[in-house]
Amino acid sequence: MIAYFQSIWKFRHFWWSLVKLDLRTRYRRSMLGIGWSLLHPVCMTVILCVVFHKLFRLDLVDYAPHVFSGLAVWQYILTCTLQGCHAFFQAEHYIRQTSMPLAIFPLRTVLGATFHLLIALSLVVAMLAVLAVGGWRPWHPMGVLFAVPGLGLLFVFCWSLAVIAGTFTVFFHDVHHLAEVGFQMLFYASPIMYQSSLLAEHGLNWLLQVNPIVCVMRLIREPLLTSTLPSGAAFFHALVLVTVLGACASVLLARIQKRLIFHL
Amino acid sequence: MASIELDDVCLHFRVRQKRRVTLKEYLLHRLYRRSVNPIMEIRALDHIHLSLRDGDRVGIIGHNGAGKSTLLRLLAGVYPPTSGRRRVEGQISSLFDLTLGFEMESTGWDNISYRAYLQGETPRSIAAKRREIADFSELGEFLHMPVRYYSAGMLVRLAFAIATAFHPEILLIDEVLGVGDLAFQQKAKARLGQWINQARLLVVVSHDTDSLADMCTTGIWMEKGKVRQMGPMRSVIAAYTHSILQPARAA
Numbered sequence: 001m002i003a004y005f006q007s008i009w010k011f012r013h014f015w016w017s018l019v020k021l022d023l024r025t026r027y028r029r030s031m032l033g034i035g036w037s038l039l040h041p042v043c044m045t046v047i048l049c050v051v052f053h054k055l056f057r058l059d060l061v062d063y064a065p066h067v068f069s070g071l072a073v074w075q076y077i078l079t080c081t082l083q084g085c086h087a088f089f090q091a092e093h094y095i096r097q098t099s100m101p102l103a104i105f106p107l108r109t110v111l112g113a114t115f116h117l118l119i120a121l122s123l124v125v126a127m128l129a130v131l132a133v134g135g136w137r138p139w140h141p142m143g144v145l146f147a148v149p150g151l152g153l154l155f156v157f158c159w160s161l162a163v164i165a166g167t168f169t170v171f172f173h174d175v176h177h178l179a180e181v182g183f184q185m186l187f188y189a190s191p192i193m194y195q196s197s198l199l200a201e202h203g204l205n206w207l208l209q210v211n212p213i214v215c216v217m218r219l220i221r222e223p224l225l226t227s228t229l230p231s232g233a234a235f236f237h238a239l240v241l242v243t244v245l246g247a248c249a250s251v252l253l254a255r256i257q258k259r260l261i262f263h264l
Numbered sequence: 265m266a267s268i269e270l271d272d273v274c275l276h277f278r279v280r281q282k283r284r285v286t287l288k289e290y291l292l293h294r295l296y297r298r299s300v301n302p303i304m305e306i307r308a309l310d311h312i313h314l315s316l317r318d319g320d321r322v323g324i325i326g327h328n329g330a331g332k333s334t335l336l337r338l339l340a341g342v343y344p345p346t347s348g349r350r351r352v353e354g355q356i357s358s359l360f361d362l363t364l365g366f367e368m369e370s371t372g373w374d375n376i377s378y379r380a381y382l383q384g385e386t387p388r389s390i391a392a393k394r395r396e397i398a399d400f401s402e403l404g405e406f407l408h409m410p411v412r413y414y415s416a417g418m419l420v421r422l423a424f425a426i427a428t429a430f431h432p433e434i435l436l437i438d439e440v441l442g443v444g445d446l447a448f449q450q451k452a453k454a455r456l457g458q459w460i461n462q463a464r465l466l467v468v469v470s471h472d473t474d475s476l477a478d479m480c481t482t483g484i485w486m487e488k489g490k491v492r493q494m495g496p497m498r499s500v501i502a503a504y505t506h507s508i509l510q511p512a513r514a515a
Contacts, residue, residue: 014381021370021378097358097365098382099341172287258344262277 007101015104019111026112037116038123041071048193061136065128065225070192072120073217077158078183079113084162085169085176092264102260103253106162114155121147124224143227150219150230153242157216160242160249167252170263190214215241266354266433266465268339270314273348275338275489277306308334310489312348316482318433321459321466323480323497325473325504330486332469336360336436339467354433354465357383362419362440372407372414372422373398379426393429400425400451416443424452434465442472453479473501 027034045068052058084106088095091105125144132139169175190213191199199207208214215238222230280303309331316322324332337343338350340358365382366375376397380390398407401421411419420443427435441452456479459466470476476483476497483500485493493500 010384011381013386014378017378017381018367021367021374025369093364093366094382096337096342097340097360098356100382168287172285172290174286174288178287261343 004101004103008103008107011100011104014100015108015111018108019115022108022112023115034119038120041068041075041120042123044071052193061131065124065131065137066195066221067193068127069121069124069221069224070190070217072117072124073154073220074187074190074192074213075120076113076117076154077161077213077216079116080110080158081161081165081179081183082176083109083113084165085179087162087166088170088260089264095261095264102257103163106159106166109162109166110155110159113158121220121224128224138227140227143223143225146223146227146229147220149235150216150223150238153219153238154216156246157242160245163249163253164245167256167260170256170260186211186213190217192217212241212245266318267352268314268316268434268465268467269349269351270312270338270345271349271351273309273312273314273338273345273350274307275309275334275343276346277308279304279306307489309338309345312491314484314491316465316467318465320482321456321480322468322482322484323476323500324467324469324484324486325471325476325501326486326492331489332486333360333438334489335486336438336467336469339434340436352434355384355430356434356436357427357430357432358436358438359420359423359427359440360436360438362416362423362443366411366419366423368412369410371409372401372403372411375411375422376407376426379423380430383427383430383432385430389430397422397425397429400429400455402448417445417448420444421448424448428455431462432464435459435467437466437468437470439468439470439472441468441475442470449475473505477501 027036045064048067049060049064052063053060087105087109088102091108094100095102128137128139128143129141131137165175165179189207189211191208196208196214199205215234218234219230219238222228222234312335324335326332334343336358337360338345339352340356340360341350341352344350365379367378370378373394376394377387377390380393398404401407401418401424403418403422406414406418407422411422414422420440424441424444427437435456441449444452453475456466466480468476468480480497483493483495483497484491485500485504493503
């Protein structure tokens with residue numbers, strides 16, 4: 001186990017340079033640069049704000065940061081899983097060249113996505129700061145600090161998803177497609193476009209409890225939006241979830257480390 | 265101190281006769297999967313014993329599909345043995361299929377870093393060698409171009425320059441040197457020749473028996489996944505060529 005972490009560390013320059021390469025490739029020939037990755041959550045937020053404001057007379061000062069922060073985290077989880085599907089295939093030409101810890105390839109995917117997440121979240125913070133300065137909405141910068149443990153858990157959560165998605169894709173080619181369908185359903189079952197209180201009012205509280213996304217997302221959204229530390233129980237739930245998922249991913253990795261090459 | 269030990273190593277590939285299964289198919293047809301899409305087992309390497317030390321320069325010859333490249337990849341740790349034991353001590357640098365280990369969209373300069381990082385080098389150790397690698401490859405301005413535009417000969421120049429720049433203890437080469445032009449082959453041989461003094465371990469797969477006779481001391485003749493003959497390079501080459509020419513003459 002320790003030897004495995006050491007070998008990941010030994011290859012740190014390698015995967016780190018691949019992460020930088022991915023980001024550079026993505027922004028090359030793109031006038032919008034970093035703004036490009038924000039286009040999706042920003043456009044979605046704008047359209048949802050317009051529609052929901054008209055339909056349900058929602059208060060935009062509350063609603064806009066809620067949607068935007070939710071979409072940012074959601075997009076991160078989605079990207080890590082869907083791109084994670086190809087993590088090992090994409091690295092085939094390295095895996096055939098040298099023996100190395102396979103964990104670094106999902107790591108490459110997740111680190112690239114983390115960069116975009118952090119940009120999106122800083123925009124959320126900027127939005128909240130502007131609203132606070134204008135006096136529309138109370139907010140304290142401390143919330144950012146309170147969200148850090150949640151971000152750490154989210155990172156491990158997404159890395160595990162990428163490992164699991166990548167492994168299954170090597171063995172079964174339709175996993176990417178199935179994941180797309182599954183996540184589309186999960187999107188509507190998650191309190192991203194709507195407040196979680198809405199589900200509770202309609203007796204759908206159980207949906208919140210069984211949805212793993214809610215469990216992790218809460219730890220980032222609550223502190224950011226309300227500047228309060230999430231409850232110990234919420235932390236505990238997320239910690240258990242991430243530990244179980246991380247353990248599954250590690251077991252899977254240990255099993256395929258020597259077998260993956262025969263299935264590429 | 266570099267060494268390679270293979271103790272009764274077998275490597276079997278299990279290949280499905282038809283294309284891969286999808287998850288849907290797997291769940292639906294799980295029961296009769298075997299009859300629909302049977303698994304073929306291929307014995308790529310069959311009970312190989314090998315013991316190589318510092319200073320050994322080994323040439324592997326044999327027919328196509330005899331298991332030469334597979335053996336090399338097993339030595340590199342890419343394929344784990346199905347049974348038996350593989351023990352390798354020393355830093356390995358490998359030069360296999362040329363499309364492997366290059367980021368095609370990146371420039372030659374960037375790829376020097378990626379490949380060197382892959383060998384466990386650090387930014388500092390690379391900085392000291394960049395110039396030398398560039399000079400040895402003689403690619404000049406081409407290094408600023410994405411390697412996608414390189415010819416096979418240019419790729420092998422770059423790959424060889426990187427693989428040998430950091431003085432790995434073990435170097436594994438899979439019949440790629442022949443792609444380079446004559447000047448490069450002379451240069452590559454000269455560099456490998458220097459290694460004799462440095463007591464490095466070299467394993468080369470090639471069909472160019474003349475080069476092998478120059479470069480290598482020990483020869484291995486692979487046939488159908490087994491070592492047919494192992495001994496001094498020149499006598500193994502003689503036996504191998506004899507076996508090929510003999511039936512031709514008889515016919």
